[in-house]
Amino acid sequence: MFTDVTYKVIIKGLRTNVEKEILNGITGLVNPGEVLALMGPSGSGKTTLLNLLGGRLIRSTVGGSITYNDQPYNKFLKSRVGFVMQEDVLFPHLTVKETLRYAALLRLPKTLTKEQKEKRAVDVIYELGLERCQDTMIGGSFVRGVSGGERRRVSIGNEILINPSLLFLDEPTSGLDSTTALKIVQILHEIAEAGKTVVTTIHQPSSRLFHKFDKLILLGKGSLIYYGKAAEAINYFSSIGCSPLIAMNPAEFLLDLANGNLNDVSVPSELEDKVQIENSEADNTQDKPLPVLVQEYLVEAYETRIAETEKREMLVPLTLDEELKSKVTYSKRQWGASWWEQYSILYRRGIKERRHEYFSWLRITQVLVTAIILGLLWWHSDSSTPKGLQDQAGLLFFIAVFWGFFPVFTAIFTFPQERAMLSKERAADMYRLSAYFLARTTSDLPLDLLLPILFLLVVYFMAGLRLSAAPFFLTMVTVFLSIVAAQGLGLAIGASLMDVKKATTFASVTVMTFMLAGGFFVQQVPVFVSWIRFLSFNYHTYKLLLKVQYNNIIPAVNGMRMDNGVVEITALVAMVFGYRLLAYISLRRISLHSGS
Template sequence: MAKQYSMFTEVTYKVTLKGMRTTEEKEILNGISGSVNPGEVLALMGPSGSGKTTLLNLLGGRLIQPTVGGLVTYNDQPYSKFLKSRIGFVTQDDVLFAHLTVKETLTYAALLRLPKTLTREQKEKRAIDVIYELGLERCQDTMIGGSFVRGVSGGERKRVSIGNEIIINPSLLFLDEPTSGLDSTTALRTVQMLHDIAEAGKTVLTTIHQPSSRLFHKFDKLILLGKGSLLYFGKASEAMVYFSSIGCSPLIAMNPAEFLLDLANGNLHDVSVPSELEDKVQMGNSDAEIQNGKPSPAVVHEYLVEAYETRVAENEKKKLLIPIPLDEDVKLKVSYPKRQWGASWWEQYSILFWRGIKERRHEYFSWLRITQVLSTAFILGLLWWQSDSNSPKGVQEQAGLLFFIGVFWGFFPVFTAIFTFPQERAMLSKERAADMYRLSAYFVARTTSDLPLDLVLPVLFLLVVYFMAGLRLSAGPFFLSLLTVFLCIVAAQGLGLAIGATLMDLKRATTLASVTVMTFMLAGGFFVQKVPIFISWIRYLSFNYHTFKLLLKVQYEHITPTINGMRIDNGITEVSALVAMVFGYRLLAYLSLRRMKLQSGA
């Protein structure tokens, strides 16, 4: 893969803050310039809120362009969608599926991201190569793990996240706080690994919060930010020399990174005060004083920005104007504008389908869930044990059981499906930002991979309830009842998906779903037979109502034309309504996801 360098000149970034009455623009980045070449590791340092993550996102093409000023180029070309396949971006949080193994995680990434020109076997081999490259061979068959699942260690998780990105052999690798949460030895090993990646001809940019002195000396170049302004850009090894030259040097032995962060914060404790600032303090200017007689952080910040502008900035900007020679082949490749998918739509769907089943089978077939369904089935079977359908009273009681079955398999899937998209939002944003797949392929795979899993528990449930309660004993009615329940589940799931995708907030989604499901249950035809005409339309939106009518038809159409005040007809209306809900709710969910602003802006 072609080597690439990144160059940025006078980069600015503003956000609009909307208050109750006023709208103001806040400058997050103010005229940042710099460059990084193949074989180099550039560290972005600065206190919290200094803009380093914003700068990293901007350089990685993860920010919406209209609010960005200045110029960012890659091999003298502007950012394009094609570049996504050349850039690896490791987010601060390790967004990984908890129930997939290390090998499965990297294999799925390889299948989705590597070019179509490679065969499946070649892609799988690349995943294995990365596992050995990152020293993950001992844990390759271990689950990633999460809050409730035991898995790999923190350092191994971070290496898997990096592996997800270097699997495409990127020219540029961006990392946001790759050492956060790691002990000093693991952090050093991680940064050494970044150095090895750079030495292989890659360009590496990383934000780092508070590195140890050993880590600091591993970086080739350094950008130091303070309040969105550039305080230093150049070789990391020359940073201390530069700050000594402007009168700021540590008075005690100090970790260089700690010293630089203190300066960026405007803190001059244990640091020599430049003569210009000492003069200001001695003049007694109240704005320039703090309690211990040192200049205030605002004055220190102003001095550091001014010193960089006058002493270094011009020379650095001149260096940026000198073009780096590139062969024509590289120029041609970088300027090629078309987005390229690693797999066809059908391949994306197939890969995501099987990944979904592998990830969620543990959740679906947990003992807790199986116990919940089977214990409910046994309780219902005992309560309606061998109930009689020959008398009107017996039919009335059995109708109560059928209604509860419709309610249970309407309620259960809604509240499971609500969590689908809010929980996977971080993963969806990350993978879409990297152009791993089309949204349509993800959506269809996500909503269909649940179906085989969803069918197993209702079958077990009905096998218990149906025969214990003595419902109509023949193959036709049993399978029609099962089909009706399955249709109800898929329709209810659609509602859950639509609510979750539209609101993307679990508290609000759960509240809305509770009210909706309760309304549908009350309008389901069992509690109230004569619904007032001005609100009667609600029952036609209720999957409980249509499911109940179909279950009554299956059980009693040979006995009576009317049960519980409900007329049994041919069932076409009910089936049509449920099928419309299955597709209608899912279409709404898909359109809501399309509207969602992803990191990629896609």
């Protein structure tokens, strides 16, 4: 039940801040077994109202009352609420079955076994008619996958897995053809008939869809124009003198009224007189436009005719299902899996999702072709002469730069690209942020190791570097350490800025600075900027690679003394953990700011 709900936002201007009212005194009630549709033109506030009812907006800025079985929103209730966003936020490389299986393992209660959770995922697949495409990848912009209707059913399946007491959906039929849209609404009706409560926004449904809704809220510029049974909406507007002059889809007629469009609509004489007066005085710039006049009339008519009656009927409290009724006052957050289980599930999911990207023919070709070109340019180089030594030092510096540059610009996209998924899943309390972060950063490590091995197998032997086991494996460890440190920098930049363009620009300047201070181009760095060298993973990697190749052979190369390498290893290890800690803190800050 929600009573006199208001919501305002502060719009920052150049000189002063302006307070804008999004919702103004919205009242309504929806019971188990009912489907409530929120309708209205774009900008009317229906999505804001849905987010408020579903607990997706910060409540401190909300006026009025929103209760569930006479109880306020709490953490336990959050685990019993399903919320389907307008956009289908799904991993493109996972199949339908894998998507629902991972969601079931993370979201269903700990009391269920792994087998019971997986069976629930299969049951949902058959419940939503997805059995034909269960082994097909979801797909996306660059990956062929399931159809739009099937993708939308997968999004709904992610939420009904938990058998929610309340299900909220934002434009579930958006972008779908009429037949597919009808199937979606029929599914919602079946969910409601099972004793659940369904609330959905809908933009412009067909007449068949409109008659599937039990209750309707019609909004206009944040105000309530109609609340009641959907089947009685046309009769109500006829009773206040507004009726269609031609055969129209009821939803189209209602949206025309909410927009203030009176074409093909009869209006009462009272409103017609106001419109004529305004039209005759059109030169007065302070006059109200026609849509505002119509809206004010409709809001006033609703408040004087049926608002009080509806409020009296709402005195009977909303009754949710028995499980929720008994536990709704229990406010402790309910995780579906332990921390370690969350980490394990997310780790496996991460590897499955990204293995296609890591082992794409484009990426393998890029690394392999670069390695072959390097091998040909430094074919059997000889370090016994000063010129040959200088050439080999150049190769080692390029390796340090390449495996510093490459991981940074791969890792930058990690969190900005997954922000929508992270926000969605964290809002549903699917896992702890720490479990996600550790799984996301460690699931890349096995994949990150394979391409450098391929690269070094080609370059090392073609270039004629030290042909013994210890230098080869130490070179590989050094490169891998450089990759993990550089990847940490990319993660930190991406998580801090959460904007791909800004992050790419910032990373370009940073990586270029680290490369220039890497010890190959300039040996005598001025004292006042010498500290940059110690922040550069290129510098530490280059120095370690030189030590591996020329230790105990020559005392120094390009001004680099061959010491024991402890400082360089310590610096790289500090970067591995330090950059990741910065990335986690940035994610935590964003998570707290968004309220998830």
